[in-house]
Amino acid sequence: MTRRAISAFAVFFAVCPGFAATAERPPTYCLIVSDSSPIRNLSFAEARLIFLGVRTRWPGGRQIAVVIPPEGSAARQFLLSKIVDLSDIDFSQRWVGQVYRGAVARAPSTARNPEDLRKLIAASDVAIGIADCHDLGPGVRALAINEKRPGEPGYGLE
């Protein structure tokens, strides 16, 4: 019985290498923009200011559209703890304040799931969001942070 179970697991992982890889690999996060975006790199400080609603425009003056992961997701937790350094309540209330002050046109769009987030960003060359680097999908690409690509030593989101 044990031998059969081991064989079954071996066959399963051999047939589904993607699943095996995902299961072993913890998510690493990167900032993503549309393939059509001219932006290639941000400093970590700039990225933080964007998600805080302080920096609101791309070079050239176009408004930045911030897309955030759904509430309770690991990606959102990463955004809150590693980038903006705020609790979820403070983050939400901060954006209410930024809209009220006239500093930004609107609060971030909240994606329903990672695929929704990817589609929203892929459709707009002014959008930015955060996603698992291993699961970017078509139409989006990862930004360099402090001139470092995801996975390189010194990449700002690790």
Add this chain to the structure above:
Amino acid sequence: MVVSPVASKRLISLIAVLGIFTSHPAGADALESAIRRFVSIGGFGDVNLVHSDRQGTSLQNSEIDIYVTGHFSENWSAQIEAIADRDPEVHTLAEPLLERFYAGYTRSDAFRLEVGQIHTGIVAWNEREHRSRFLQTPIDVPGIARREDRNGAWPLHFVGVWASGRFNGSLGLTYGAGLGNGRGRERGDIANFSLHHPARAKLLVLGIAPEALPGWSFAAAAYFDHIPASPALRERDLTLSTSYVRGNQELRAEWSLLRHELIEGRTAFSSRGWYVLFSQRLTGRWQTLRPYILIDRLNLDQREDYLGGAANEQAVAVGVRWDPLRWFTWKTDFRAQNSQDGGREHLVRVQLAFAF
């Protein structure tokens, strides 16, 4: 700043027009079109229950604040904000006050222009929190940020042109410069335009938020005005402020000097105010709680008639803010302050504030 019934109808009409011209085009669900052209309506409200060891228990200073922002294009927008508070004498909502009403043009983060009635930046609290009690951590507005119609002494409203911005860079340099009309004949008024004095009030604000000191910001503001009171006064104010907001901690401090001089004569009046606010959001299962302490001081020059009705302040408030929902907060505090008869007054208060 009180809005007459006719003006109220005009306000409503204006809001409707903003809605028509900025309504979201059907079927346009892309982020870009949503940004370029839409109208947002929001507001805040609060109810305050106060128990005083001198005056008993009462409902005080409850307000409703409504704002409408229209975005006509990527760069052009307009905002109107009105506030109605509960009249303590007749226990009904008073007539709405026009708080802000301006058109804005934003070219980049480094340049934004607003034209109309805005809040001055001479007090950083006023510029940051505006009128929302929901957004601010404590129940109180510090004495230097108290509204003119609430016996506040500092000039918080301004009609004119305001340019502001933030430069990208490691220093995080921000600026603001304004030109227009500030103080009126009475402290609660804004001066009328006059060909002889087309721009009596000038305002300059400079600030930094260095990347090397994450969470910190520092600012200085100066305000100059010619007050058409009787007798006429010259005003020169200076404010220094700092804040540290990072993680669960919030520290805000501000000091301001308000100086009036008789234009015909050598008499000068100096008033000073400052506050320190510290709060810390708890973690884990208590993360909806944010205890705070606010120390508030106001020393007004009692010789000055123009500041009549404004009172000195020497208050300490210790409380906790509870955020059970994103749009609703419950604040409770204990406050020791000067009473109207000159003694000390102790208060226990509850504020329910919400956003919509």
